[in-house]
Amino acid sequence: MKPYIITTGVIFALVAAAHVLRTIVEWSRVGTDPWFMLEGPGLGVLAGAIALWAWRLLTLPAPAR
Secondary structure, X not given: OHHHHHHHHHHHHHHHHXXXXXXXXXXXXXXXXXXXXXXXXXXXXXHHHHHHHHHHHHHOOOOOO
């Protein structure tokens, strides 16, 4: 399970970073395109939250059997 969580966390962290960079590059669209805040920074925040959740799952102790 750990490799899956690591892979998922890295992929979502890369997606979040891509959305942050896209938001910086296309910042001029904020005033003209009302949906930009949802598709740019909104998805980046969501992807970042999932990446942080994956990291948190990795740091939790394993359940006792």
